[in-house]
Amino acid sequence: MTVTIKDVAEKAGVSTKTVSRVMNGEAHVRPELRDTVMRVVEELGYRPNAFARSLSSARSYLLGMFLDDPAWSGYAAGMQRGALIRSRQRHYHLVVEPVDSRIEGWEIDLMHGIASLRLDGAILTPPLCRMVSLLERLEAIKLPYVRISPGEDEGRSGVVDIDEEGAAFAMTDYLLQLGHRDIGFIEGIPSHAATPKRRAGFLSAMHRAGLPVDAANIVPGDFTFRAGIEGGEALLGRSKRPTAIFASNDDMALGVSAAAAKLGISVPGDVSIAGFDDGPTARVAWPPITTIRQPVGDMAAAAVDILIDPAYREAPADRRFHQQLPYELIVRGSTAPPAS
Amino acid sequence: MTVTIKDVAEKAGVSTKTVSRVMNGEAHVRPELRDTVMRVVEELGYRPNAFARSLSSARSYLLGMFLDDPAWSGYAAGMQRGALIRSRQRHYHLVVEPVDSRIEGWEIDLMHGIASLRLDGAILTPPLCRMVSLLERLEAIKLPYVRISPGEDEGRSGVVDIDEEGAAFAMTDYLLQLGHRDIGFIEGIPSHAATPKRRAGFLSAMHRAGLPVDAANIVPGDFTFRAGIEGGEALLGRSKRPTAIFASNDDMALGVSAAAAKLGISVPGDVSIAGFDDGPTARVAWPPITTIRQPVGDMAAAAVDILIDPAYREAPADRRFHQQLPYELIVRGSTAPPAS
DNA sequence: GTGAAAGCGCTAACAG
DNA sequence: CTGTTAGCGCTTTCAC
Numbered sequence: 218m219t220v221t222i223k224d225v226a227e228k229a230g231v232s233t234k235t236v237s238r239v240m241n242g243e244a245h246v247r248p249e250l251r252d253t254v255m256r257v258v259e260e261l262g263y264r265p266n267a268f269a270r271s272l273s274s275a276r277s278y279l280l281g282m283f284l285d286d287p288a289w290s291g292y293a294a295g296m297q298r299g300a301l302i303r304s305r306q307r308h309y310h311l312v313v314e315p316v317d318s319r320i321e322g323w324e325i326d327l328m329h330g331i332a333s334l335r336l337d338g339a340i341l342t343p344p345l346c347r348m349v350s351l352l353e354r355l356e357a358i359k360l361p362y363v364r365i366s367p368g369e370d371e372g373r374s375g376v377v378d379i380d381e382e383g384a385a386f387a388m389t390d391y392l393l394q395l396g397h398r399d400i401g402f403i404e405g406i407p408s409h410a411a412t413p414k415r416r417a418g419f420l421s422a423m424h425r426a427g428l429p430v431d432a433a434n435i436v437p438g439d440f441t442f443r444a445g446i447e448g449g450e451a452l453l454g455r456s457k458r459p460t461a462i463f464a465s466n467d468d469m470a471l472g473v474s475a476a477a478a479k480l481g482i483s484v485p486g487d488v489s490i491a492g493f494d495d496g497p498t499a500r501v502a503w504p505p506i507t508t509i510r511q512p513v514g515d516m517a518a519a520a521v522d523i524l525i526d527p528a529y530r531e532a533p534a535d536r537r538f539h540q541q542l543p544y545e546l547i548v549r550g551s552t553a554p555p556a557s
Numbered sequence: 558m559t560v561t562i563k564d565v566a567e568k569a570g571v572s573t574k575t576v577s578r579v580m581n582g583e584a585h586v587r588p589e590l591r592d593t594v595m596r597v598v599e600e601l602g603y604r605p606n607a608f609a610r611s612l613s614s615a616r617s618y619l620l621g622m623f624l625d626d627p628a629w630s631g632y633a634a635g636m637q638r639g640a641l642i643r644s645r646q647r648h649y650h651l652v653v654e655p656v657d658s659r660i661e662g663w664e665i666d667l668m669h670g671i672a673s674l675r676l677d678g679a680i681l682t683p684p685l686c687r688m689v690s691l692l693e694r695l696e697a698i699k700l701p702y703v704r705i706s707p708g709e710d711e712g713r714s715g716v717v718d719i720d721e722e723g724a725a726f727a728m729t730d731y732l733l734q735l736g737h738r739d740i741g742f743i744e745g746i747p748s749h750a751a752t753p754k755r756r757a758g759f760l761s762a763m764h765r766a767g768l769p770v771d772a773a774n775i776v777p778g779d780f781t782f783r784a785g786i787e788g789g790e791a792l793l794g795r796s797k798r799p800t801a802i803f804a805s806n807d808d809m810a811l812g813v814s815a816a817a818a819k820l821g822i823s824v825p826g827d828v829s830i831a832g833f834d835d836g837p838t839a840r841v842a843w844p845p846i847t848t849i850r851q852p853v854g855d856m857a858a859a860a861v862d863i864l865i866d867p868a869y870r871e872a873p874a875d876r877r878f879h880q881q882l883p884y885e886l887i888v889r890g891s892t893a894p895p896a897s
Numbered sequence: 898g899t900g901a902a903a904g905c906g907c908t909a910a911c912a913g
Numbered sequence: 914c915t916g917t918t919a920g921c922g923c924t925t926t927c928a929c
Contacts, residue, residue, distance in 0.1 A: 221905095221906055221907085222906065222907065222908095223906080223907095231915080231916085232915065232916045232917075233906090233907080233908090233916090234908075234909095234915075234916060234917080235914090235915060235916075237907070237908060238908095238914095238915090240907095241908085244914095245914050245915080246914070246915085247914065247915090250914085250915085264669060264672035264673045265673055265906080265907075266612070266673060266675065266905085266906050266907070267608075267673040267674050267675070268607075268608040268609075268611040268612040268617070268675065268905085268906080268907090269608075269612050269905070269906030269907040269908085269921090270906080270907055270908075271608040271907090271921090272606070272608045272609050272612055272905090272906080272907070272908090272921045272922065272923085273906080273907045273908040273909075273920075273921050274907075274908055274909080274921085277608070289634060289635070289638050289837070290837075291837070294629060294634040295629070297637075297653075298629050298655065301653055301655050302655055305654075305655070305670065310652055310670075310674065311652075311653070312650055312651075312652065313637075313641055313651070313653065314645070315638065315641050315642055315645070329604060330645065330650075332559075332604035333604045333605055333606060333607040334607050334650065335606065335607070335608065442840060442841040468841055471841045471842075471843075472841070474843060475841075475842075475843035478843045478844075479843070497629075497630075497631075497838070498837070498838055498841050500782060501782040501808055501811045501812070501815075501838050501842075502811075502815075502841075502842070503811075503814060503815035503818040503819070504818075561921095561922055561923085562922065562923060562924095563922080563923095571899080571900085572899065572900045572901075573900090573901095573922090573923080573924090574899070574900060574901085574924080574925090575898090575899060575900075577923070577924060577925095578898095578899090580923095581924090584898095585898055585899080586898070586899085587898065587899090590898085590899090605922080605923075606921085606922050606923070608921085608922080608923090609905090609921070609922030609923040609924085610922080610923055610924075611905090611923090612905050612906065612907085612921090612922080612923070612924090613904075613905050613922080613923045613924040613925070614905085614923075614924055614925080
């Protein structure tokens with residue numbers, strides 16, 4: 218049989234409540250007693266039963282991460298990894314809930330799943346973090362949540378993001394510094410808040426440089442490699458093609474790179490290519506992709522910290538629960554000055 | 558307040574035990590009563606509290622997946638995704654436990670983490686599935702586990718894998734069919750069981766074709782892109798270079814591809830490149846990588862099914878709990894007949 | 898087929 | 914500072 222709190226209490230000659238206090242690091246226990254208890258805990262190899270604990274207290278020590286990413290991209294994987302690791306450090310467990318919002322009834326499914334688990338909080342990743350009906354449901358059951366890069370309605374909950382627009386501006390500016398004037402841009406999927414922001418950053422850098430942006434230089438995309446190929450072919454197939462292409466994420470940048478290879482256009486000799494995210498794929502390309510590093514792991518970890526903070530339930534709108542993490546411009550081999 | 562079993566029992570005019578029986582799909586309930594109860598459950602939106610249930614019964618409806626993958630490759634992500642989705646279908650939850658076996662004391666940490674959760678079972682992925690001391694610990698606490706591709710000691714538990722050797726043989730054979738005779742091979746990380754098996758498959762295909770394998774044609778690797786670059790440079794930098802290179806996974810194949818690009822060697826014109834796994838990176842390369850599709854998602858799902866099977870606890874060595882899933886040779890653009 | 902009573906292992910609330 | 918008393922919400926006996 219497994220060791221229970223009673224066994225420990227008995228052997229240590231104290232009440233179960235005292236053991237409980239020690240295990241939870243509460244104050245008001247004499248240091249000597251605490252040591253005695255800890256020793257017995259070690260001896261017996263006692264581990265509190267998480268279910269019993271959750272049943273009698275309000276907390277479950279369980280956090281949820283809701284993910285709607287059919288492609289299961291490096292972005293989602295990195296988020297998960299970051300949240301997982303931090304959760305463990307803080308003695309919480311993470312329950313990842315994959316969601317497919319294309320399927321009718323997904324919200325109800327999701328709510329059912331979490332209703333029985335009594336999560337202490339949830340992390341909402343894009344694009345779920347923008348689905349108001351989901352937010353309302355969570356609020357209705359008073360489940361605290363933190364959104365990652367929602368891009369709007371930021372007072373509604375804790376938020377972790379980066380300065381998407383600033384980052385896109387910085388990348389565009391970098392390309393301009395290299396001497397590029399005719400720059401193509403491939404957009405992300407419209408459901409993500411990052412999409413308009415990255416475009417805005419691109420446009421504002423172009424405008425600030427006094428450069429016109431030909432409408433044909435902005436093509437739609439959806440963050441997939443395939444979209445990058447198609448966008449790349451569209452941009453590079455024109456008679457007067459851009460000397461640089463900024464794709465809204467790395468997978469699309471790789472697609473552009475593939476399109477260039479197909480067309481016999483060299484990178485970065487004939488065309489420079491930039492991505493966004495610095496996901497796992499950006500590094501396994503040749504040439505490696507110049508990109509914006511988005512600290513997805515740290516972002517997820519920050520979300521965990523916010524959720525665990527006891528003060529968060531009281532004041533979810535507090536400024537300190539809105540964290541913007543730094544991005545970084547990573548210059549690799551896919552960008553160079555334009556051919557003269 | 559949330560709805561409890563009592564509320565349902567009261568409103569339906571039955572005992573809590575009857576509600577419990579209905580919720581658990583037990584026999585011995587009159588159909589009409591069952592319907593009444595179900596209706597009330599719907600009306601009230603009742604969801605059983607997983608903690609209360611786990612506390613009083615033996616089951617937790619929680620499965621663990623232990624992952625030791627510092628690189629957090631597509632392989633691990635795919636496994637996770639497959640297990641996650643199947644777990645939800647079966648009304649279980651999956652608790653992913655990332656592990657870093659390079660850190661002293663990881664086993665104890667892991668055991669602590671799971672002790673409090675009373676998992677119903679665990680999925681062990683490579684290379685954890687080969688760590689005997691871990692297996693012993695799990696057996697000591699009677700936690701059923703299923704191993705993914707352990708490569709040895711297969712009677713010890715349920716196992717899900719593919720025919721690694723056969724797959725490597727098939728790939729090599731395909732390259733031979735194309736006309737290649739001088740084929741380089743890059744090995745995986747030694748801690749994975751797949752590593753010697755893939756090499757064995759390669760060697761046996763070469764031997765069967767009556768071809769000698771120069772020792773210099775087999776270079777070490779560790780499944781990373783970097784190792785692929787290094788291995789590729791080693792193989793392609795030689796005066797008499799191989800006309801094809803078979804890397805033990807996709808990331809390394811991409812590394813070879815990058816090395817070839819650096820050296821000005823065209824793919825597949827001058828050298829053919831093949832990978833293994835068909836992970837997310839294989840498709841975002843140019844040219845796309847010819848590879849072996851390993852159904853990682855299905856493998857993880859199969860592991861979930863085995864763990865949930867009530868018969869598994871009794872007879873973990875039963876043949877039906879050893880499943881070998883089919884692999885598939887995926888021909889893409891990175892392979893072609895050798896230049897004449 | 899159905900129900901009553903007794904916990905599962907822990908913590909909250911209150912005493913002392 | 915420490916202990917006692919009640920449950921948390923469910924399932925398990927074991928009656929009926």
